[in-house]
Amino acid sequence: MTYKQEIINFYNARTNYDNDVTLNRAIALFDYVTLSPGQSVLDVATGTGNIAIISAQKVGPSGYVIGIDIATELLKIAQQKIQAENLSNVGLIEVDAEAYQPEADKFDAIYCSYAIVLFPNIPKILENWYRCLKFGGFIAFTCSSENSYLALSIVEACAKNGITLPNLHEPLGTPERIQQVLTQAKFNQIQIHPRQMGTYISLEEAQSRWNGQFWLHIDNPLRELTPPKICQIKASYDEEIAALETEQGVWYEELIYYVVARKT
Numbered sequence: 001m002t003y004k005q006e007i008i009n010f011y012n013a014r015t016n017y018d019n020d021v022t023l024n025r026a027i028a029l030f031d032y033v034t035l036s037p038g039q040s041v042l043d044v045a046t047g048t049g050n051i052a053i054i055s056a057q058k059v060g061p062s063g064y065v066i067g068i069d070i071a072t073e074l075l076k077i078a079q080q081k082i083q084a085e086n087l088s089n090v091g092l093i094e095v096d097a098e099a100y101q102p103e104a105d106k107f108d109a110i111y112c113s114y115a116i117v118l119f120p121n122i123p124k125i126l127e128n129w130y131r132c133l134k135f136g137g138f139i140a141f142t143c144s145s146e147n148s149y150l151a152l153s154i155v156e157a158c159a160k161n162g163i164t165l166p167n168l169h170e171p172l173g174t175p176e177r178i179q180q181v182l183t184q185a186k187f188n189q190i191q192i193h194p195r196q197m198g199t200y201i202s203l204e205e206a207q208s209r210w211n212g213q214f215w216l217h218i219d220n221p222l223r224e225l226t227p228p229k230i231c232q233i234k235a236s237y238d239e240e241i242a243a244l245e246t247e248q249g250v251w252y253e254e255l256i257y258y259v260v261a262r263k264t
Contacts, residue, residue, distance in 0.1 A: 003218040004070065004096065007118060010216065011047070011071035018048050018077070025197065025256065026050045026113040029140045030058075032193055033260045038062040039108035042132070044097050045069055045115030049078030049090075055111065056082075056090040065090040068100055098125065102132045109133075112141040117168050120218040126185035133263045139187065145255035146173025148198075150241065154210055157237035158222075161229070168217050178259055187261035195256045200249035206241045209252070210234075 001009075011017075027050060035041065035058040043052040046067030056065045067090065069075050075092050082090055093100070098119060110129050119125045129139050146152065146169045158165035172178050175192045182190050212234030213222050222230070244250050 003120070003220075006216065008070050008072075011069075012073040015073055015077065017074065018050070023050055025142075027054055028195070029111060029113060029142065029258060030054065032191065032258050033109075033138055033140050035059050035063075035109060040106065040134075041065040042102070042107045042110045043067040044110060044112040044129075045118070046078060046092065047071065047074045047113075047115075049075075049081050049092070051111045051113050052078065052090050052092075053081060053085055053087065055109070056087045057085075059089065061089055063089060066093060066102075067091070068093045068095050068097055070094065070096050098128075101128065104131050105134045106132045107134060108137045110137075110139045112139070114142050116141045117143055117172060118216065122171055123181060123185060126181065126187070130185055130187065130263055135263055138260055138262045140258070140260045143172040143178065143257050143259065144169045145194075145253060145257070146170050148253050148255055150206065150209060150252065153240040153244070154215070154237060157212075157233055157240050160236045161233050163221055163225070163233065165215065165221065166217050166219050168215075172257070175257065178257060182259075182261045186263070188264055189260075189262040191260045193258040193260075195258060197254040197256060198252050199254075200246075201252045202249050203242060203245045206244070206250035206252060207238045210237055212237060 035055055037060040039059045040063060041055040046052045046069045049067055052065050052067035072094060075094055078092055110133060146167055148169060151167050151169055155165050155167050178192055179190055212230045215222050241250055
C-alpha cells in the first residue's frame with residue numbers, strides 16, 4: 001500500500017470526524033486572519049468542509065471557494081453540508097494537493113487545517129501556494145509541536161530497538177523551523193500563534209494511544225517489521241510512557257501553531 005493510499009484509507013474511515021473539538025480547533029484560524037466579500041479562497045485538505053463553508057459565508061456571493069481533498073468519503077460529507085447551507089459559491093475537487101496546479105495569482109487566501117505535515121515535500125507545497133497566491137494574499141495553516149501526541153516517546157521507543165522512525169511533526173515542530181521554511185519560500189509578515197490544548201491523561205490511556213505500529217509518514221519503517229519486533233517496540237513505548245507519569249497522570253501535549261504568512 002502506498003503512503004497516499006494509507007492517508008486516503010485513514011481519513012475515509014473517519015466519517016465521524018465532525019465534533020465540537022475538531023470544528024473549534026479548525027475555525028480558530030479565523031481568529032488570526034479573516035476574509036472580505038468578493039475574495040477567492042483555496043481550502044487545501046478541506047475534509048468535511050468546515051473551513052470552506054465558513055470561508056464561503058464570509059466572501060459572499062461575489063467571492064468563491066475551492067476545497068480540495070483526496071478523501072472521497074469526507075468530501076461527500078462536505079457536499080451534504082454545503083447543500084444544507086444552500087451555498088452556491090463553493091466547489092469541491094477530489095484531487096491530490098501536490099498535483100493541483102491552478103494558474104498563478106489566482107487566490108486571495110489559502111487555508112490548510114491540520115494537514116500540511118502530511119505532504120512529503122513541504123517546501124514544494126509552499127512554493128506552489130506562493131505561486132498561485134495573489135500579491136497581498138495570505139496563507140493560514142496549523143501544525144503541531146514535535147512532541148505533540150507523545151511523538152518523541154514513540155520515536156525514542158523505536159530508537160531503543162534499532163529503528164529510525166521519522167517524526168511527522170519535526171519539519172514544522174518549532175516556531176524557528178516554521179519561520180525558516182516560510183522565509184525560504186519567500187513569504188513574509190509571518191505570524192506564529194501557539195495554542196496549548198494538551199491535558200493530563202491516565203497512564204493506561206497514554207499507553208493505549210499508540211499500538212507500536214501505526215504511523216503516518218512516507219518513510220515508515222514499521223510497515224516492514226515482524227509482529228515480534230512490533231511487540232518489542234510497543235513494550236519500550238510503554239516503558240517510556242510509564243517514566244513520564246506524575247501524580248497528575250501523563251502529560252499529553254497538543255501544542256498547535258496557528259500560522260499566517262503573506263505574499264507581498
